[in-house]
Amino acid sequence: MTAIFEFLSYGFGRNALFGALLVGTVCSVIGVFVILRGLAFAGAGIAHAAFGGVALGFLLGVDPLITAIVFCVGTAGLIQLTGKKANLGQDTAIGIFFALTMALGVLFIGFMRRYDARLYGYLFGNILGVTEQSLVIMAALTVVVLIVTGLFYKEFKFLTFDEEMAQASGLPTGILGAIQLGLLALVVVVSIKAVGVILVEALLVIPAATAYQLTNRYGMMFILSWVSAIVACIVGLILSYLLGVPSGATIVLVAGLGFGLATVLSPKKRRCKICGKQLS
Amino acid sequence: MTTAVEFTGVTVVFQQTVALQDVSFRLERGEFLGVIGPNGSGKTTLLKTVLGLIKPIQGKVTVLGASGRRIKKVRTRIGYVPQRRPIDVKFPVQVLDAVLMGSYGRLGLLRRPGKEEKAKAREVLKAVGLAEMAFHTAGHLSGGQQQRLFLARALVGEPEVLLLDEPTAGVDVATRGQIVELVHHIHRERRLTTIYVTHDVNEVLPCLNRVMFLNRTVEALGSCADVLNADVLARLYGTPVAVVESQGRKFLLVDDRHI
Amino acid sequence: MRETVVLIVLTLIFGSGCPRANKESRFIEIDSRPVVITTLPDLADWVRQVGGESVVVQSLIVGTEEPHNYEPRVADVDKIKKAVMIVRVGLGLDEWLNGLIKNARNERLKIVTVSDGVEIIQDEDVAEHHKENHHHVHAYGNPHIWLDPNVASLTVQRIVDILSEFNPARKDFYQKRGDDYIKRIDSTVAELRRQVENLPARKFVAMHESWPYFCRAFGFEMVRAIEPLPGQEPSAKDLAHLVQMIRQEDVRAIVVEPQHNRDVADAIARETGVKVVVLASITGSLPSVTDYLTLLEYDVKTLARALSGGD
DSSP states (O other), X not given: OHHHHHHHTSXXXXXXXXXXXXXXXXXXXXXXXXXXXXXXXXXXXXXXXXXHHHHHHHXXXXXXXXXXXXXXXXXXXXXXXXXXXXXXXXXXXXXHHHHHHHHHHHHXXXXXXXXOHHHHHHHHOOGGGOOHXXXXXXXXXXXXXXXXXXXXXXXXXXXXXXXXXXXXXXXXXXHHHHHHHHHHHHHHHHHHHHHHHHHHHHHHHHHHXXXXXXXXXXXXXXXXXXXXXXXXXXXXXXXXXXXXXXXXXXXXXXXXXXXXXXXXXXXXXXXXXTTOOBOO | XXXXXXXXXXXXXXXXXXEEEEEEEEEETTOEEEEEOOTTSSHHHHHHHHHTSSOOSEEEEEETTEEXXXXXXXGGGEEEEOSOOOOOTTOOXXXXXXXXXXXXXXXXXXXXXXXXXXXXXXXXXXXXXXXXXXXXXXXXXXXXXXXXXXXXXXXXXXXXXXXXXXXXXXXXXXXXXHHHHHHHHHHHHXXXXXXXXXXXXXXXXXXXXXXXXXXXXXXXXXEHHHHSSHHXXXXXXXXXXXXXXXXXXXXXXXXXXXX | OHHHHHHHHHHHXXXXXXXXXXXXXXXXXXXXXXXXXXSSHHHHXXXXXXXXXXXXXXXXXXXXXXXXXXXXXXXXXXXXXXXSEEEEOOTTTTTHHHHHHHHHTOTTOEEEETTTTOOOOOHHHHGGGOTTOOOOSSTTSOOOGGGSHHHHHHHHHHHHHHHHHHOGGGHHHHHHHHHHHHHHHHXXXXXXXXXXXXXXXXXXXXXXXXXXXXXXXXTOEEEEESOSSTTOOXXXXXXXXXXXXXXXTTOOEEEEOTTSOOHHHHHHHHHHOOEEEEOOSSTTSSTTOOSHHHHHHHHHHHHHHHHTTOO
8 A cells, every 4th residue: 555655745646635535525515415306417517517617717818717606606596496487397407508508618619719728627627737726725615515514404404305395394495405506516616627527427426326325314424425435536546546547537436336335235225124114 | 463374365376277266264373274175176275375385366364473475484383294295215314303304494594403302303203103213214104104204293393383284195094093183182282273184074073163165265164063064065065965973973975076 | 662762771781882992992903822821830931931922821720729639610611722732741730631621622732741751750769768658649750840940941942842833933032032041040040059058958848749859950858748648638647657757867847838738737847846838839829939930949948948947
């Protein structure tokens, strides 16, 4: 395991690890809501909207993270709205925004005469190039996400479990849902610099899905999701270092392996210990 | 303030049909109102309108002294047992946890459920007979048990008004009787203003105060004796009603078709 | 009555589009000068130096694009239709031109490929000392040949010959201009070489393998490319090796081009304390680099300054 120390002896190694841990933390926490509320597709839609936002930033000569946040939060808002007025069905609406924002991104790129490889860097991310400055922003956003999630812990729990009843009990479900999607947008933007648009969705879904296989307690889901994300990040990074392969993809594949293991060994697969009910 | 719920000329449109038309009634605190009627008669809509989840296009709704937008604020004082929707079997929440959610409204934003709330939750679980299932995954419960869970959840917040929407739907015969007993017992004990919606007339026979026959409008509203007899019901349902006596108890048999 | 109004409106609309005789005589006058299209602005500069006002030269790429994966526009086909000559680099750099030429269907188009007859450097030569880097970056050999001033001189003479073919009356005109320009190239190169000779350190790493001919011409040494393949980000392992190598070989500069993603280069810079410097491999990629000779001067001087520890 000297590989770990070797990797960490480099500044970029330490930054990459710290960055991956931050991204892993926010994604695994928000990921619990994503899979329990069936928002995986919305998460993907928002991630692709981020690409459109980044492209716009490059076109206008503005910090792409800012335009990305605007695009993502805007898309999140539109998804929340169409969820209410379900003429189309939220699924369809997300599919449309997904495609539209990506098309906008391609269009913006077409308008630019200048080629800027940094833009494509946002598609795939580069955790190895993450700067101290980026880390500070990511850390700040992580703190915000954790605080908000902690603040609304029980409200989100009720909202996720039974939205209509939550509303009937007096919880402001419209605002809460909007906050959740807003957090999702923030998490996506923080993460794309590190793992890219294409892989953010994986980190949103896989660790939480792993936790889902292993526990029936809501609180435990967050802990297990976080643990599996952190393990995937650390193992994935070290492995990518040893094998000389892209880091972001390796992290995601390790996370996937973790999910596979959890599914196979899942205690939920067998009978319920108390009531003996067979679960499928 | 003795009036718990008051509807004045309320008309509600829901999903592009008129669900309630010119509905008026007044419910005093501590009253037990049974609401019967054929399928699709707007009974669920009535309850949702009480909660303010649906807004009327005409008329006024006053609940615990609040009307219009302010009804949102009194939701924490209303316990609602909705029409049965099965809980996702795999959702990671335990029974005790699910019941505790009923206290969130009262706790407000920053407070967490503490010892007091947990003790209360255990108490209501016991009252509904689910004490041993406290750490079970909520989704594992049978239909009848889930109904009781929802009832416990509605009660844990110590509501002043209790709304029940067909609490015995899809539940086996034995459990059905238990639930009806339970509701009446709770009403007696806690003096909760209760609106009990059902399409089985017999469930409101152990009737305490009044019965409403709802078929988009209030077709009958009166004391049990006045409404729950063969003639009146035959007229309301438009089909013959038989009264059967057995073992010292009365049973009404209605051919309950949609009018 | 209604018909009259419609007639008046239509006349006004169409009338306003008609060519006016005096001022905007663009519509009537025909520009009979030969049109030459090039793929890169550097090549266009060479043609302009020889032909002067007697030819119309345009480069498809303005300089800010990435030449390896330039996306041609519809208007580009049009330009090729009207041209008498195209000057291209070849060696796979401007493969995208093939489709355009086919679509333009211009029978009289003369195609000049700069790489013809030039001594090509294969990327493997560069990596000879570093056996791990087996990637063949550019399939037909390294195409960044215009950065070799000898190639510029050779091509200038070819341009003189071809333009003279089109317009024999101007033969002397073109030859004189060509010779003058070649002289200027030679003197610039000699001056720059002198500056490089005095440098204590000549080694650098670059994001992309654009520099072998440049190095050969001026005496620098590019030790390694950061990208394993064009557009491919180095892995963590690659980065570690790069850092080690930079330290071992006393590399003094990290070269990137304006269109590159600098993040990884900056990370290496932070790790090793070696500065990142931006060089132009194509005229027009930086606002201050407006022609070929300026490009050579800018690149050599900037790199020399970085290698001697300047800003």
